[in-house]
Amino acid sequence: xxxxxxxxxxxxxxxxxxxxxxxxxxxxxxxxxxxxxxxxxxxxxxxxxxxxxxxxxxxxxxxxxxxxxxxxxxxxxxxxxxxxxxxxxxxxxxxxxxxxxxxxxxxxxxxxxxxxxxxxxxxxxxxxxxxxxxxxxxxxxxxxxxxxxxxxxxxxxxxxxxxxxxxxxxxxxxxxxxxxxxxxxxxxxxxxxxxxxxxxxxxxxxxxxxxxxxxxxxxxxxxxxxxxxxxxxxxxxxxxxxxxxxxxxxxxxxxxxxxxxxxxxxxxxxxxxxxxxxxxxxxxxxxxxxxxxxxxxxxxxxxxxxxxxxxxxxxxxxxxxxxxxxxxxxxxxx
DNA sequence: AAGACGGGGTC
DNA sequence: GACCCAGTCTT
Numbered sequence: 630x631x632x633x634x635x636x637x638x639x640x641x642x643x644x645x646x647x648x649x650x651x652x653x654x655x656x657x658x659x660x661x662x663x664x665x666x667x668x669x670x671x672x673x674x675x676x677x678x679x680x681x682x683x684x685x686x687x688x689x690x691x692x693x694x695x696x697x698x699x700x701x702x703x704x705x706x707x708x709x710x711x712x713x714x715x716x717x718x719x720x721x722x723x724x725x726x727x728x729x730x731x732x733x734x735x736x737x738x739x740x741x742x743x744x745x746x747x748x749x750x751x752x753x754x755x756x757x758x759x760x761x762x763x764x765x766x767x768x769x770x771x772x773x774x775x776x777x778x779x780x781x782x783x784x785x786x787x788x789x790x791x792x793x794x795x796x797x798x799x800x801x802x803x804x805x806x807x808x809x810x811x812x813x814x815x816x817x818x819x820x821x822x823x824x825x826x827x828x829x830x831x832x833x834x835x836x837x838x839x840x841x842x843x844x845x846x847x848x849x850x851x852x853x854x855x856x857x858x859x860x861x862x863x864x865x866x867x868x869x870x871x872x873x874x875x876x877x878x879x880x881x882x883x884x885x886x887x888x889x890x891x892x893x894x895x896x897x898x899x900x901x902x903x904x905x906x907x908x909x910x911x912x913x914x915x916x917x918x919x920x921x922x923x924x925x926x927x928x929x930x931x932x933x934x935x936x937x938x939x940x941x942x943x944x945x946x947x948x949x950x951x952x953x954x955x956x957x958x959x960x961x962x963x
Numbered sequence: 964a965a966g967a968c969g970g971g972g973t974c
Numbered sequence: 975g976a977c978c979c980a981g982t983c984t985t
Contacts, residue, residue: 664980671971671979705969709982742982762980782964810980819978820974850977851966878968921968954970 630772630795631832632805638828639808644669644815647676649807654728654753655686661748662713662740666706669814675704686726690717698881698951705954707879712740730754743789751802759792760806761785764813770845771817771835779845855924859896860916861886861907862963863934868943870905870934871950878920882953883944893928904938913962918955929959 646669648660659679663672682700683689694714701710716739720726729735736746747760766779769788777784799805816823824836835841862885863870871883886905890896900907913929937943944950947960
């Protein structure tokens with residue numbers, strides 16, 4: 630690996646990011662959780678707001694999970710913030726409220742896996758533990774022209790071992806992790822990589838052979854399952870009927886009366902079985918919402934109702950409860 | 964090993 | 975429309 634060129638390139642070209650201006654291990658922890666499967670530009674506003682409200686591990690540990698969800702609503706993958714909350718409480722209970730400088734102790738904290746443990750060790754504590762994310766997979770698979778299918782766990786683990794050797798030999802774990810990820814994010818991009826400006830262009834086998842787009846090799850994703858819903862925005866006593874979700878998906882977020890059905894009549898019948906006598910006023914614009922593993926096709930109606938039954942409750946102010954983007958799209962229409 | 968888990972950006 | 979992203983946990 631051409632470490633010096635890589636590090637020089639990083640020092641000259643790095644983006645000015647708030648989580649690179651701190652050496653507070655907790656702040657770096659929060660940033661790494663928010664960066665899981667999330668682009669920098671998307672997480673930035675959440676990062677600032679989150680640390681303003683929860684500036685220390687103690688503040689986060691004693692916060693209410695519903696309030697935390699409200700703070701991060703719109704970013705997605707909300708389970709990571711339930712885990713982060715548990716993680717803060719775990720650090721209070723097991724490590725006197727301070728992040729330990731030990732890879733295997735960090736790995737035991739809820740919500741922290743191999744990547745995040747390596748990122749915290751190398752970025753916050755300057756210790757040589759590998760942080761192998763999508764960027765590093767892309768950079769190394771191109772530089773070395775690796776033929777493995779990186780959809781598979783075993784191949785990611787193999788590459789993590791290679792990344793471990795590289796960071797151990799780097800003499801600067803902090804610069805190694807930061808520069809590899811910065812390179813993957815800004816130069817060694819998924820499509821149209823900027824190889825002309827890459828500090829590794831002379832050692833990169835994919836660039837030399839002009840086959841960058843073939844790497845990393847990834848087996849195709851499964852097609853998403855589609856679900857048809859009928860959703861009713863029902864006014865009741867100057868509020869709206871809503872339910873706090875108890876499913877794993879969007880757990881703790883509020884939704885209107887939403888029923889899985891192929892037809893309006895079928896949905897209304899199911900609503901009756903729940904004790905809801907719905908009077909429809911308008912049909913609104915249908916909504917398509919894409920998740921990682923499924924697609925919701927939502928037929929949307931506005932109506933009234935003269936009664937309320939469990940588990941529904943009356944929500945008077947949408948700003949007081951966690952609202953996911955799929956419901957925000959619905960609220961926008963009223 | 965495979966599936967669950969959000970939302971936004973890119974081409 | 976299809977793919978990807980500074981992944982982790984559960985089954």
